[in-house]
Amino acid sequence: MAPVIMKFGGTSVADAAAIRQVSSIVRRAHDSYGSVVVVVSAMAKVTDGLLAACAAARDGHSHPVDELVASIETRHRAVVQELFGDDAAAITDVWTLVSHYLHDVRSVLSSVLILRELTPRGTDRVAAAGELMSSRLIAAFLSREGIGSRWVDPRAALLTDSRSPALPLMRETQAAATGEIGPVLSAGEIAVTGGFVGATGEGITTTLGRGGSDFSAAVLGAALTAREIQIWTDVDGMLTADPRIVRAAHVVPQLSFDEASELAYFGAKVLHPSTILPAVERSIPVRILNTRRPDVPGTLILPQAANPGRKLTAIACKRDITVVDVTSSRMLLAHGFLRRVFEVFERQETSVDVVTTSEVSVSVTVDDDRRIDAIARELSDFATVRIETGMAIVCAVGDQLRTDPLTAGQVLGTLEQFPLRMVSQAASRRNVTVVLNDSDVPAAMSRLHEAFFSREEAML
Ligand code: ADP
Ligand code: ASP
Ligand code: MG
Numbered sequence: 001m002a003p004v005i006m007k008f009g010g011t012s013v014a015d016a017a018a019i020r021q022v023s024s025i026v027r028r029a030h031d032s033y034g035s036v037v038v039v040v041s042a043m044a045k046v047t048d049g050l051l052a053a054c055a056a057a058r059d060g061h062s063h064p065v066d067e068l069v070a071s072i073e074t075r076h077r078a079v080v081q082e083l084f085g086d087d088a089a090a091i092t093d094v095w096t097l098v099s100h101y102l103h104d105v106r107s108v109l110s111s112v113l114i115l116r117e118l119t120p121r122g123t124d125r126v127a128a129a130g131e132l133m134s135s136r137l138i139a140a141f142l143s144r145e146g147i148g149s150r151w152v153d154p155r156a157a158l159l160t161d162s163r164s165p166a167l168p169l170m171r172e173t174q175a176a177a178t179g180e181i182g183p184v185l186s187a188g189e190i191a192v193t194g195g196f197v198g199a200t201g202e203g204i205t206t207t208l209g210r211g212g213s214d215f216s217a218a219v220l221g222a223a224l225t226a227r228e229i230q231i232w233t234d235v236d237g238m239l240t241a242d243p244r245i246v247r248a249a250h251v252v253p254q255l256s257f258d259e260a261s262e263l264a265y266f267g268a269k270v271l272h273p274s275t276i277l278p279a280v281e282r283s284i285p286v287r288i289l290n291t292r293r294p295d296v297p298g299t300l301i302l303p304q305a306a307n308p309g310r311k312l313t314a315i316a317c318k319r320d321i322t323v324v325d326v327t328s329s330r331m332l333l334a335h336g337f338l339r340r341v342f343e344v345f346e347r348q349e350t351s352v353d354v355v356t357t358s359e360v361s362v363s364v365t366v367d368d369d370r371r372i373d374a375i376a377r378e379l380s381d382f383a384t385v386r387i388e389t390g391m392a393i394v395c396a397v398g399d400q401l402r403t404d405p406l407t408a409g410q411v412l413g414t415l416e417q418f419p420l421r422m423v424s425q426a427a428s429r430r431n432v433t434v435v436l437n438d439s440d441v442p443a444a445m446s447r448l449h450e451a452f453f454s455r456e457e458a459m460l
Pocket of ligand 2: 009010041042047048130195196209211212213214
């Protein structure tokens, strides 16, 4: 029977009460679907804490390292005690499983402290502990609640390359996931595993990048040809805008895979940008649901969404990005110029998001500016370079943009009071993207939302 993949994010497993809620949702799902794989994130803020401990160890600060790990330990210990309250033997058993990873974290960090060197492999090993702990703990709790379940080590089920962040190897993962998870499902039990974490073929622990548990869920869903991938989180679904920026944002009931990909890529944090791809390959529906309000229908993401005539589907923004303007110093020798520009970004392993060009210049945006100095240096060999920080991308997405040429103009018209640094509409014509000052984002997002969503009927 094709399984349903249920991924619970950090806030959904943040404390004992949240984990009890997860257990009741999972029980109901198992009763109705029969075949369920649960993928959990680390408890909220645990990955942040582990990464902060790595940075402190690298800088040689042992005190904060000890404090950070101790506070992660205390939180897990308290949750175990609360969940397994009166059963001392169960507490000891679960704590043995969980504390194993804390021990591992402490040994890696102590070597980082001594060497003052933090490798990507060391970081991955420490960061992975968050999901390994939460998944162990939740698997044990579900069993205690009488829900037949078994823990699956994500390092055995999800195989990746050796980069950091790592990329899943689909063929290998298909074999590994089927081998590890298949027998659990065949036995009628729920498989519980940690998101975000995988391993190379040689067994080296890897991670999929921040927010990567969504990606894990989708990769496992594709590997097991799931019936549906459910992303359980702390909002009612994919909203028309980031609710932290636009208070009036409301749920989008249906989205196409393409719309969801573009929204995730351009900053809708509710989905990791790579989540949709594995689902697309097998046409597996993805649903976004609220753990605190499990009866709300949420958002359903399908190959093609039913479109009730809306002009835009949602808006998203990516804040605090950097714009790099590159002007050719050898005017009119255009051919080869773009290639040289993009080769620099490739060599520096920095991806660009938005690109606009004119005859002699190209402007690109980058999110990750760690290598910006080296990029500027290399580009200066053959071009004039200007770097501008404190910028943002605002992106309006909707399949309708393809067929309705006026909407793109209306989006720009709505933003007329804001200086737009770049404007782009890619070949997909599914989005209109602008780059503006980061400080203008709240006002620009609100204006767009007001124009296209609050007065939706008026605009149609
Ligand atoms: P989880 O820990 O469950 O993975 P995340 O914090 O990664 O949750 O993602 C959920 C958050 O994404 C929401 O709380 C919300 O603040 C933010 N978000 C940003 N844009 C959107 C959007 N368009 N729709 C819904 N949530 C969004
Ligand atoms: N725990 C990881 C993070 O915080 C992965 C995830 O939660 O999706 O980035
Ligand atoms: Mg997330």
